[in-house]
Amino acid sequence: xxxxxxxxxxxxxxxxxxxxxxxxxxxxxxxxxxxxxWHVAEAVKKVLLVGGAENPAVEVACYSLGxxxxxERLIGFDQAILIDAVQTGSGxxxxxxxxxxNDLPDLSTGHLTAAHDTSLQTxxxxxxxxxxxxxxxxxxxxxEAEKVYDFSETLSPEITASLPEAVNLVLxxxxxxxxxxxxxxxx
Amino acid sequence: MTRIxxxxxxxxxxxxxxxxxxxxxxxxxxxxxxxxxxxxxERFCVGRPVEEMPLLTNRxxxxxxxxxxxxxxxxxxxxxxxxxxxxAKKLRELLYMGFFFTDHTTHFYALGGPDFVMGxxxxxxxxxxxxxxxxxxxxxxxxxLQARKxxxxxxxxxxxxxxxxxxxxxxxxxKGLTEEEREKIEGMGEWAVGFAQFSLDLFGDIVLGxxxxxxxxxxxxxxxxxxxxxLVDENNKVNFYDGKVSVVDPDGKRLGKxxxxxxxxxxxxxxxxxxxxxxxxLKKVGWKGFVDGNDSGVYMATPLSRLNAADGMATPLAxxxxxxxxxxxxxxxxxxxxxxxxxxxxxLLYSAERWMELVTDPEITSPNIHTVPTKVxxxxxxxxxxxxxxxxxxYWTDERGILTKVNLVVGTTNNYAPITMSIKKAxxxxxxxxxxxxxxxxxxxxxxxxAYDPCFGCATHSLPGQMPLEVTIxxxxxxxxxxxxxxx
Numbered sequence: 001x002x003x004x005x006x007x008x009x010x011x012x013x014x015x016x017x018x019x020x021x022x023x024x025x026x027x028x029x030x031x032x033x034x035x036x037x038w039h040v041a042e043a044v045k046k047v048l049l050v051g052g053a054e055n056p057a058v059e060v061a062c063y064s065l066g067x068x069x070x071x072e073r074l075i076g077f078d079q080a081i082l083i084d085a086v087q088t089g090s091g092x093x094x095x096x097x098x099x100x101x102n103d104l105p106d107l108s109t110g111h112l113t114a115a116h117d118t119s120l121q122t123x124x125x126x127x128x129x130x131x132x133x134x135x136x137x138x139x140x141x142x143x144e145a146e147k148v149y150d151f152s153e154t155l156s157p158e159i160t161a162s163l164p165e166a167v168n169l170v171l172x173x174x175x176x177x178x179x180x181x182x183x184x185x186x187x
Numbered sequence: 188m189t190r191i192x193x194x195x196x197x198x199x200x201x202x203x204x205x206x207x208x209x210x211x212x213x214x215x216x217x218x219x220x221x222x223x224x225x226x227x228x229e230r231f232c233v234g235r236p237v238e239e240m241p242l243l244t245n246r247x248x249x250x251x252x253x254x255x256x257x258x259x260x261x262x263x264x265x266x267x268x269x270x271x272x273x274x275a276k277k278l279r280e281l282l283y284m285g286f287f288f289t290d291h292t293t294h295f296y297a298l299g300g301p302d303f304v305m306g307x308x309x310x311x312x313x314x315x316x317x318x319x320x321x322x323x324x325x326x327x328x329x330x331x332l333q334a335r336k337x338x339x340x341x342x343x344x345x346x347x348x349x350x351x352x353x354x355x356x357x358x359x360x361x362k363g364l365t366e367e368e369r370e371k372i373e374g375m376g377e378w379a380v381g382f383a384q385f386s387l388d389l390f391g392d393i394v395l396g397x398x399x400x401x402x403x404x405x406x407x408x409x410x411x412x413x414x415x416x417x418l419v420d421e422n423n424k425v426n427f428y429d430g431k432v433s434v435v436d437p438d439g440k441r442l443g444k445x446x447x448x449x450x451x452x453x454x455x456x457x458x459x460x461x462x463x464x465x466x467x468x469l470k471k472v473g474w475k476g477f478v479d480g481n482d483s484g485v486y487m488a489t490p491l492s493r494l495n496a497a498d499g500m501a502t503p504l505a506x507x508x509x510x511x512x513x514x515x516x517x518x519x520x521x522x523x524x525x526x527x528x529x530x531x532x533x534x535l536l537y538s539a540e541r542w543m544e545l546v547t548d549p550e551i552t553s554p555n556i557h558t559v560p561t562k563v564x565x566x567x568x569x570x571x572x573x574x575x576x577x578x579x580x581x582y583w584t585d586e587r588g589i590l591t592k593v594n595l596v597v598g599t600t601n602n603y604a605p606i607t608m609s610i611k612k613a614x615x616x617x618x619x620x621x622x623x624x625x626x627x628x629x630x631x632x633x634x635x636x637x638a639y640d641p642c643f644g645c646a647t648h649s650l651p652g653q654m655p656l657e658v659t660i661x662x663x664x665x666x667x668x669x670x671x672x673x674x675x
Contacts, residue, residue, distance in 0.1 A: 028246055029246065030231065030243065030246045031246075063350065064246065064252075064350070064351065065350060068293065068297065068335065069350070072332075072335065072336070072339075073349075118297050118315065118316055122315060122316065122317060125317055126316060126317055126320065126328065127332075129317070129320065129325065129328065130325065130328055130329055130332060132332075150227050151227045151228045151230070151231035152227070152231065
C-alpha cells in the first residue's frame, strides 16, 4: 500500500446517477493502524474500477470524521458501509468484524465520553428527527487494530495481512446491498 | 493517605481518566486527570518539507484541523521569512471565522448546553443534544445544523476541501475568491450574525434567567484565580488569527505581550511523575505547584482567557456582549470557569461579525494572494487561537526547508494545570465524608473539565468513535469504591 496516497482525501463521484450506497473508510491515515479503514476503502475503490464492477450507485470516500460531521456526510444515501479500526481489547490484531451500529456502545448518551462531539448513533437520531435523508442501513466492517497512538503511515504486519480479506468482506456486503437495492428498484 | 503510584504502563489506555483519592475521613485528598498522548508526531515530521506541514498537522486533531492548518501555514511563513499579501491573510482569516463559527456552535448546543438547558442533574439519557432539541424545539436543531453547514461551506470554498483544508502555504494561499463565491459567503454571514445573537439571547433566557445556574456559575466550586493568555491585535482586542499573545495576572494586570518568536521567553513546561503530558506555565512567574494566585505561573488559555487577556472585542455587537458579560459577573477578570461557556458565545458573535467584515472587504477578491518565498528557510513560529486555546507551532529546517525539529504547544496542553486544579476543587467541594456519590455529582465534577472542552488526542477515531472518560473514586487504601464510565 502506497503510503503517499494515504494523506489524500478523495471522493469518487459516480457519473450519471445519484449515488445511493456510500462506502466510507474512516480513521486517521497518519496514525498507524487507525488508518486501516482508508487503506481498505482505497483498495475497494481500485477493485470497483479495475474489475469492471463499477456501479454508478456506489460512491467511495475516506474521512477522518465521526459523530455529527460523519452523519452530515451520510445524508442523501440509502445505505452505507463504514470501514474502521476497532479496538475491542480482546481480539487478535487483524481480526475482522461484521457489525451494525447496534453492536457498538452508544458512548455519548451522556457526556463522559465525547469531549467535542456526539456519538454517531446520537447524531443519526438527531438527523432523522430533523428530517434528513439518512441511510436506512449502516453496515460496519471493523478491523482489530494494534497501534493507534503512534504517528506512522505504516500498518502493523498483522493488519496489513488482513487487508485482502477485509476488502472481500466489504465487497461481499456491497453485493448484498446492491442485490437488495435492485430488488427494491424492480418493485 | 496511602502512597499513590500510578504505573506508567497504565497511563495510556485510550481514554481520559479522572482519579479521585479519598482520605481516612472520606474527604477528597487528591485528584488526577490523565490525558492519553499521541506519540511521535515530531519524529514523524522530521525529514519532510516544511510546506507539507499545513496538510500533515491538520491530521493531528479530528476536531480542529483548520487551527493546525493555520498555525502551520504561519509557521511556514516565518520559516521562509515571507509576509503573505494582505488579501491572502484576509482569506485565511475568513476561512478561520467559518471554522470558529461552526466549532463554537457545536460546543454550545451539543456539549455545554445540555448541562444548562437540561440541568446538571437531569437523567443521563436526556442530558445530550437530543434532550436540548426536545426542550428548546426542533426548529433550533435545524438552525444548529444550518450553522454547521454554512461554516463548512466557507471552509470548503476557501480551503479547497470539505474537511482538512489544503490551500494555505508559506507565503499565502493557493485559492482566491470569485465574486460569485463572495456573495454566497456574505449571504451566509448575515444569517450567521443573527444566529449568534439568537444563541446569546438563548443563553440569557435559559441560564442567566435561572438563579440556580447563576449561583452555580458565580459560586466558588468552579473558580480559580489564575493568569490568562490570549492573542490580541494592535488595539489589544481579541483576535483569533494574528497578533501578539497578551498575558494578564489574576488581577487583570497585563504582564506583557509576546510575539510568536518570543514564546520560549514566556512559556516553560513542568513535568510530573504521574503523566507523560507536560504542564506549561509562565516562566517569568514560575511553577509553584497546582495552586492559584499571583505567585503561581499556572495560566489558562480558553475563550474566557482571551476575553480576560484583551481590552475588548473588535466588532460592535460582540463588544456590547463583552461589556454585559463583565458587568453581570462583577468586573474583570472573571475567574469562574463555567463562564467559559458564555465567553464562547461572545466569540461566536465576534466570528460572525468578523466574517462579515472580511467578506465585504474590497480586497477579499484580489488575485494577489501569494508571495513567492525567496529567502533561505531557517526557523519559525506560528501562533493562532484555536477554539480551545492558544496554539503554537515551532519549526526548524535545514537550508532546503526540510524539517529538522518540530515543537507544538496545543490548546489543551496549555490548560492541563488549570483543568487539574478545577477538577480537584469541584471534587473537594462536592464529595465529602458521608457523601453518596451519585452520577449527577460526578457529572458536576466532570463539568469542571468539560467547560475547557479538552482534546484527548482526538486524532484517533477507531470505532466506536470517541475517547471515553473514566472517573474512578478510591478510598484511603486505594481500593476502588466507585467508577463511572459510559452509560451502556
